[in-house]
Amino acid sequence: MARKRRGRDINGILLLDKPPGVTSNGALQVVKRLFAAAKAGHTGSLDPLATGMLPICFGEATKFSQYLLDADKSYRVTARLGVTTDTGDADGEVRDTRPVTADAATVERTLMTFLGDIEQIPSMYSAIKHQGQPLYKLARQGIEVERQPRQVTIHRLEVLGQDGDDLHFEVDCTKGTYVRSLVEDLGEALGCGAHVTLLRRLSAGPYPTDGMLTLDELGSLKEEGGFEALDARLLPVETAVADWPQVKLGRDAAFYLCQGQPVMAADRPRDGMVTLYNAESGAFLGVGEVQEDGMIAPRRLVAQTA
Missing domain, CATH: 3.30.2350.10 (Pseudouridine synthase)
Known part of the structure; x- marks a missing residue:
């Protein structure tokens, strides 16, 4: 039972x-x-x-x-220039201190060089797994392993201000972006090092x-x-997929979709993921993917109540 x-x-x-x-x-x-x-x-x-x-x-x-x-995310960040820590944020132990010689204009100009597609090497204090173990657990044991660079995209960077050695900015980025790595890379580009002292996620997807x-x-x-x-x-x-194209299905198509079968719909995009609704009741059915033959295959469906 x-x-x-x-x-x-x-x-x-x-x-x-x-x-x-x-x-x-x-x-x-x-x-x-x-x-x-x-x-x-x-x-x-x-x-x-x-x-x-x-x-x-x-x-x-x-x-x-x-x-x-x-989904894409956006963050508000404060970076402390001139100080590096072992974790890349304020929770870690100070590893190095260096003078900050760049003026505000140079700091902003250097930050903007990270716009677009960039490669990041994940921090040892990330949750990425190595042979089944999260990297941060290995790091706490004093173990460091080689990490492969990952490509991410920085859509927007906006400097909000600079207060002494504290740089305040916002960033819009793709999934998998490590803000700590972004700040650490900025610090190295400036020659002074840096770490995150404040990190606030402003949005996620829709x-x-x-x-x-x-x-x-x-x-x-x-x-x-x-x-x-x-x-x-x-x-x-x-609402989790509110920014996807919508496709409304007639009664028969909705029935067969809920049985796990691909269906045809006249009003659909040529490809990609779509949200699916019952045209009669307006009920959300789930999400599907438009296949090469134009049929919509179910990918995730909600349980339908009687």
């Missing part, structure tokens, strides 16, 4: 404003307990030092968390800064209105 899952079966996405000093999984567990949710997961780790956008997926939304992991809730705010909502107040702050599952 299948083991019954404990907790409430709820579906949707919460935009959590992660506090500093807690891991992403730690924040997830607090949220899961607040909602008494049967199933929940987060969509991309933030370092304990980092704050900001951490979408939490409940129930059926967990099927689409990978697409948020793959989700802007507006709408985030802190753990304290969630606690207050539950005290005042219980689960009903909490559930009212969940976004629909389909």
Whole structure:
């Protein structure tokens, strides 16, 4: 007999404003307990030092968390020039200090050289695995392994100001971008070194800064209105892929799609991933991929209620 899952079966996405000093999984567990949710997961780790956008997926939304992991992100960053640490951020031990000789204009000009496609060597304090072990666990044992460079894209860089040796800027980037590595590379390009002292994720995929809730705010909502107040702050599952092309399916096509079969739709793009809806009910069915023959193959479908 299948083991019954404990907790409430709820579906949707919460935009959590992660506090500093807690891991992403730690924040997830607090949220899961607040909602008494049967199933929940987060969509991309933030370092304990980092704050900001951490979408939490409940129930059926967990099927689409990978697409948020793959989405572009934006961050607000403070980089301390002249000091390097072993972790690349303020949680690490100081490794080196050097004078900052570049003026503000040179710092900004150097930062802008990182726009576009760049290669990064992941930090030893990243969560990338080597032979099944996260690199940060090896680093804490004093073990360093060779890492292959990865190509990422920096879409936007904007300097917000410079306060002494602290540089404040925003960055829009593709998945897999290590802001710590970006700051460390900037420091080396300037000849003084640098590390991250503040990192705040502003957006992830289709989700802007507006709408985030802190753990304290969630606690207050539950005290005042219980689960009903909490559930009212969940976004629909389909918002995870809201920026994808939409295809509406007739009754028969929707039926066969939900049986796992590719279907034809007249109003569809020529290729790529699409969101799928029932034209009659307006219900979100899931996501599919347009194949070479024009058929739409299901990729992730939500459970349909009677």
